[in-house]
Amino acid sequence: MSERVPVLQIGQVLLVSIQTDLDDQAVMLLQDDLAARVVNTGAHGVVIDITAVEIVDSFVGRMLATIASISRLLDARTVVVGMRPAVAITLVELGLSLGGVRTALTLEKGLQVLNREISSTPPAAS
Amino acid sequence: MAGGSTTERLVRLLSVSGEDLASGWVAEVSSSLGGRVSRVEVERELRELYTSLLAALEQGSLDAHAEGFSEVRALLSELSRTRARQGFTPTETAVSVFALKAVLEPVLAGDSTSGDIEAYLALSRLLDALGLFTVEAYTRSREELISAQSEQLLELSTPVVKLWDGVIGVPLVGTLDSARTMVVMEKMLQALIDTGSEQAIIDITGVPAVDTQVAQHLLKTVVAARLMGAECTISGIRPPIAQTIVALGIDFGDIATKATLADALRHALKRSGVSLSATATATATGTGKGR
Numbered sequence: 001m002s003e004r005v006p007v008l009q010i011g012q013v014l015l016v017s018i019q020t021d022l023d024d025q026a027v028m029l030l031q032d033d034l035a036a037r038v039v040n041t042g043a044h045g046v047v048i049d050i051t052a053v054e055i056v057d058s059f060v061g062r063m064l065a066t067i068a069s070i071s072r073l074l075d076a077r078t079v080v081v082g083m084r085p086a087v088a089i090t091l092v093e094l095g096l097s098l099g100g101v102r103t104a105l106t107l108e109k110g111l112q113v114l115n116r117e118i119s120s121t122p123p124a125a126s
Numbered sequence: 127m128a129g130g131s132t133t134e135r136l137v138r139l140l141s142v143s144g145e146d147l148a149s150g151w152v153a154e155v156s157s158s159l160g161g162r163v164s165r166v167e168v169e170r171e172l173r174e175l176y177t178s179l180l181a182a183l184e185q186g187s188l189d190a191h192a193e194g195f196s197e198v199r200a201l202l203s204e205l206s207r208t209r210a211r212q213g214f215t216p217t218e219t220a221v222s223v224f225a226l227k228a229v230l231e232p233v234l235a236g237d238s239t240s241g242d243i244e245a246y247l248a249l250s251r252l253l254d255a256l257g258l259f260t261v262e263a264y265t266r267s268r269e270e271l272i273s274a275q276s277e278q279l280l281e282l283s284t285p286v287v288k289l290w291d292g293v294i295g296v297p298l299v300g301t302l303d304s305a306r307t308m309v310v311m312e313k314m315l316q317a318l319i320d321t322g323s324e325q326a327i328i329d330i331t332g333v334p335a336v337d338t339q340v341a342q343h344l345l346k347t348v349v350a351a352r353l354m355g356a357e358c359t360i361s362g363i364r365p366p367i368a369q370t371i372v373a374l375g376i377d378f379g380d381i382a383t384k385a386t387l388a389d390a391l392r393h394a395l396k397r398s399g400v401s402l403s404a405t406a407t408a409t410a411t412g413t414g415k416g417r
Contacts, residue, residue: 081355085315088350089308097349104355105324 005030007037013045013114014038014076015107019052027063034067038074045114046071049107051082061096068101077102077117081110133186135245139233140180147229148176154225159218172222175201188248190255199259206263210271219264223257284310286317293325293394294318295387299332307343311350318356325394326351329387331362341376348381357397359383361390 003026008015014037016030034046048064068078079102091098104110140147156168178197185194202223209219227250284306289295296314300306314326328344330336348358361384363371371378384390395402 080353083354085312085319085350085354088315088353089311091353092346092350098353102355103353105318105322109324109355 004033007033009037009041009043010111012043012118013047013111014041014043015047015049017049017052021053021055022060022063024059027060031063031067031070035070035074038071038076043076044118046076046078047107047110047114048078048080049082049110050080050087051084051107053087054084056087056090058094058096061091061094061098064101065096065098068098072100077114079104079110079113081105081107132245132248133183133188135242136249137180137183139230139242139245140176140183143233144176144180147226147233148173150229151176151226154229155222158221158225159214162212162214171201171205175205188252190252190259195256198256202256202260203263206260207267210264210267216261216264220257220260223253223260227253280306280309284313286313288321288323289327289391290395290398290400292321292323292398293327293391294321294323295327295329295391297329297332297387301335302333302340302343304339304343307347311347314347315350315354318351318354324356325398326356326358327387327390327394328358328360329362329390330360330367331364331387333367336367336370336376338374338376341371341374341378345378345381357382357394359390359393361385361387 003020005016005018005022005026007030008017014034016034022030037043038046046067048067050064053060064080068080071078080098081104083103102110102113104113152165152169152172155172156163156165159168175198178201182192182194182198187194189195190199205222206219209222230246230249285297287295287297294314294317296310298310302310314328317323318326328347330344333340344360348360351358359382360378363383363385382390382393384393392402
């Protein structure tokens, strides 16, 4: 049984902080959990914090893109924060540019981005 | 034993008229070096070499790679390294060894028995081997020098500077290849984290030519910065470079490009919400896509 990654709620935003290197099973669990939580809480934003992640492969790269797509369908924006230089270089070398995913340097800046986007589109966010 | 008698003969020859031979050697070598090394220096080096060569011959061996010649080899390595650093050619380095042959010739020509000729030929072979060793040592130290310099160049030529709070600049000078781009990329991304910057400006004023490969490297760097949540602007595109880029059909997509570093800085400041009092056009929303 793999560890579950906790999904925390802060106001209208869900925070996922990945603390270990994920295996495939954990990634699938996280996708299920997150989709359910977005629907249950009606969150408008998802922040994925990967500060602690040191190694990525193409599967984890795709996971980030998939989570972003799922969240967008459910009317929540995704921001990936705290990516390390080595991780960014690996993803570029793998040819994954995470087109539809917003990124930010730190958790704080990621939350600012989300708040700005949510508040800039209040009529559509009902 | 023939080998033993040959070395004995050589030792006798070299030690009897040792003073004359050594000073003849020094004169020969310092004239060939054209005064770029002081005579005192040459004299010190060669006397040392002469003494250790004699000592090695006294042990009865004529093989340049034998145990007895380790001190001679060490001295020659040292000599080659100094010559390589001072910018002498391989010939000028090896001549230090070969000159000893020329000095010995007149001594043997005077009263030569067949034994002396045999001894001279043996010594000649030994000196050839030592000369080759010198050239090898010379080449080795040259290569070390070159690789050390290219490493230094790599480090020197890729500074990352802070232009403003939240804005860093990377002025690129010289040709971009894969190895350099990796260094630039790593340094820039690390600097983004260290300074907490969300804007980076890559200035390519000093890059002599942009081909598809260089463009590819630039794009990779920009995408990597984006993944970390920072925006890149490419500046310093000179007119000929702009023409080349268009002619090659390279697409920079939605990456902001500016002609000068000043324009890029203004653009970056605008995006990070800094307002300049002179223009008063910047707004805090930062949603605009530049000009």
